[in-house]
Amino acid sequence: MQNVAPSATKAMVARTRALEVEGHDIVALTQGEPDFDTPVAICxxxxxxxxxxxxxxxPVTGILDLREAIVGNLQTDHxxxxxxxxxxxxxxxxxxITNALLATLDPGDEVIVPAPCWVTYPEVVKLAGGIPVIVDxxxxxTFKFTPEQFARAVTPRTRWLVLNSxxxxxGAVYNQRDLVALAEILRMHPHVAVLCDEIYEKLVYQPARFASLAAIAPxxxxxxxIVNGVSKAHAMTGxxxxxxxxxxxxxxxxxxxQGQTTSHTSSIAQxxxxxxxxxxxxxxxxxxxTFRKRRDFICDRLNQTEGLTCRVPDGTFYVLASCSALLGRRTSDGMAIDSDIDFATWLLESFGVAVVPGASFLAPGHIRxxxxxxxxxxxxxxxxxQAACETLAVEAA
Structure with a gap:
């Protein structure tokens, strides 16, 4: 347990809520959770x-009707x-994801994790006794993992590749060409499996198109x-x-x-x-x-802000913005902004804006x-x- 870190996003959310309880006016852009209510028919x-x-x-694996609906969606969509x-x-x-890794990893087995990545992947690999192999x-x-990187990272101990698209x-989306190229490397290493986390599958913005590795390389x-769910697309996180x-x-x-831990998820939720x-x-x-319009707006504003730059993401509801141009500066009260963690902490404490430092996602020098x-x-x-970054610019001058 000493090797497993708690969720950084949950920690930032907890700190944000604590400040709100104290009466601070906080604008939170931290949580990976749609702000929409669950649709009425689902409720x-x-x-x-x-x-x-x-x-x-x-049943431990879920009610048959739900599993049949999942089968139907996979057939219809892909x-x-x-x-x-x-x-x-x-x-x-x-x-x-946790069950899959616990079921397959022996001590010392390796899991390739392209980074930036979701905070949970490396920690769950460690929890299961494996070794996360982080590929920068x-x-x-485009922030995408390439076949060349794959070929360099794979070893005889590699058990899984985690591919989140x-x-x-x-917000990067792997297109058909990307997946065809990765599949070629996979064919050379039959001992490697792929965990395809497709939880944001429905949140892809044109002209980008979602592609599933299982369909590209039958x-x-x-x-x-394939890992998916209803949390993000259907506003059902809880x-x-x-x-x-x-x-x-x-x-x-x-x-x-699962039968020896939680048995199954709530029958009602199923x-x-x-x-x-x-x-x-x-x-x-x-x-x-709605997400697409918000994406366009926030990316435009970020790219107009002193010291921040971002790529317009093709999917999800996140944007990863570089704040590296602001690092090394000092605030008006003398605080050194030497890392994205310093920057995110200062934003929260001094300007009431909650973001997640990129270091949490193995993306130092960025904020999500x-x-x-x-x-x-x-x-x-x-x-x-904008006000915070202008303050840093003035202090630097």
Missing amino acids: EAGVAAIRGGRTRYT SLVYSPDEIIVGCGAKQV CLSSP PCNPT DLRDRIL WRVGYGAGPVSLVKAMATI YAALEALAGNQSHLDVFRD LSYAASKDEITRACDRL
């Missing part, structure tokens, strides 16, 4: 499950053919675990429903672990997720269009901002950011 499905007495234990036995439902995508993609203009925190299907699609042998092993996946999904277009917030909140945050 009503949960209520109906309660009133219908569907409040008892379910022409992927799975059976319900190849599907496992968990308490969020995070549990699915920060200097790439769209990516948290960069011959590698038995070495791929419902805690994620799922995995992969080989039966892996799913059975994951189910053994019926709500069934409605999300099998019911009317018109809310997805509304959510995506979530635009899963109202236009008014984003505007207020950008105004304060």
Whole structure:
């Protein structure tokens, strides 16, 4: 446990809430959580499950109707053919990932993790007894992991490659060409499996298009675990429903672990997720269009702010902005801004803007901002950011 760090995003959220309780006016762009309410039809499905007495234990892998709906979505969206036995439902995508790594890693096994990356990947690898092999993609203009990097990083001890597309925190989306090239390297190393975290699949902005490795390289299907869920696309973070699609042998092993820990996620949440996946999904277009407009606005404001630059992300609801031009400066009260952690802390304490330091995502010199917030909140945050950065500029002069 001494090797596993707590979630940096959760820590920043906790500090933000503590300041708010003390009466401070904080604009928070930290949490990976849509600000929309869960659509009414989904909520009503949960209520109906309660009133219908569907409040008892379910199979460890999830109710059959939900697993069949997941199978249907994979077929409809990506022409992927799975059976319900190849599907496992968990308490969020995070549990699915954890179960997969616990089920497959022996001490000393390696997991390749392209960075910047979600804060949880390296820590869960360590929790499972493995060694995270971090590959730095920060200097790439697209933040993407390349076949050349893959070829250099793989060893006989490599067990998994973690591929997150769209990516948290960069918003990078791997297109068909990217995946075809990575698949070529995978074919040379049959001992390597791929954990494809596709939780932000529905949040991709044109002209970018989502592509799934399992569909691009069907011959590698038995070495791929697709991880997804309803949290991000359907505004259901608190419902805690994620799922995995992969080989039966892996799913059975994951189910053994889950059966001895949480058993299954809430029966009520499962019926709500069934409605999300099998019911009317018109809310997805509304959510995506709203996020796209917010993305364009916040990126424009950030790129007009002294010392900040960012690439317009193709997916998710995050933007990773470089603050490296501001490092090495001092604030008006003499505080040294030597790192992105210093910068994020100063923004929160002095200007009431909560962001997550890039170091948390193995992206030093950057900050991650979530635009899963109202236009008014984003505007207020950008105004304060601009004022803060102008203050640093004046002090530097």
